[in-house]
Amino acid sequence: MRFVDKSDCQLSNVECFRKSVKWYHKFFFHLIDVSMLNAYNIWLVRKDIEPTKNPKLREFVYNVANQLLEEYGQPTTNIKGRLPNPIPDRIIEGYSRHYPVHTEMVNGQRLGKECYVCNHTTKRPKKRTCVNIICNECKIGLCVGTASGTTTPRKTSKIISG
Numbered sequence: 001m002r003f004v005d006k007s008d009c010q011l012s013n014v015e016c017f018r019k020s021v022k023w024y025h026k027f028f029f030h031l032i033d034v035s036m037l038n039a040y041n042i043w044l045v046r047k048d049i050e051p052t053k054n055p056k057l058r059e060f061v062y063n064v065a066n067q068l069l070e071e072y073g074q075p076t077t078n079i080k081g082r083l084p085n086p087i088p089d090r091i092i093e094g095y096s097r098h099y100p101v102h103t104e105m106v107n108g109q110r111l112g113k114e115c116y117v118c119n120h121t122t123k124r125p126k127k128r129t130c131v132n133i134i135c136n137e138c139k140i141g142l143c144v145g146t147a148s149g150t151t152t153p154r155k156t157s158k159i160i161s162g
Helices: 002-014 023-047 057-072 089-097 157-161
Strands: 100-102 133-135
Touching (some): 002 023
Antiparallel strands (some): 100 133
16 A cells, blocks of 8 residues: 555656546546656666666656657647738739829929819718829829828828928
8 A cells, every 4th residue: 555655645746637627537637647657667667777866757757748749749839810811912013003102393383183082082071182192003192191101181282291
């Protein structure tokens, strides 16, 4: 009976016990613990190491776990959800073509165009805004903020130029 108590004492320090309601989970983890203890004892008998230099059971279990992970483990990532798709080439080409430019100069003044966003909106009342910035590819007028470079339909050409 003393060997059973000794094995329980040794296992209490390195149990891989998980909180579980299912009895077969507890039984499975207990079998893993007992098999690790048996492997440790067999390893000690076959190694002929001095008793003072014996690695502890905890170190043995960690070494076995690390060796198993190196051999059979797969690296995991912390990314949750779907992997991002690469940006299609047609969209990248669109970014390089569509950018705001000033309208042409005629007699020292820029030509004015109506803002397409302000003129075709459905979210608020339509208004006619004269701007001097157009899309390079589409040739439509846009209200563009000078600082941020974002489309801001509420700004007028007076605010942008002045």
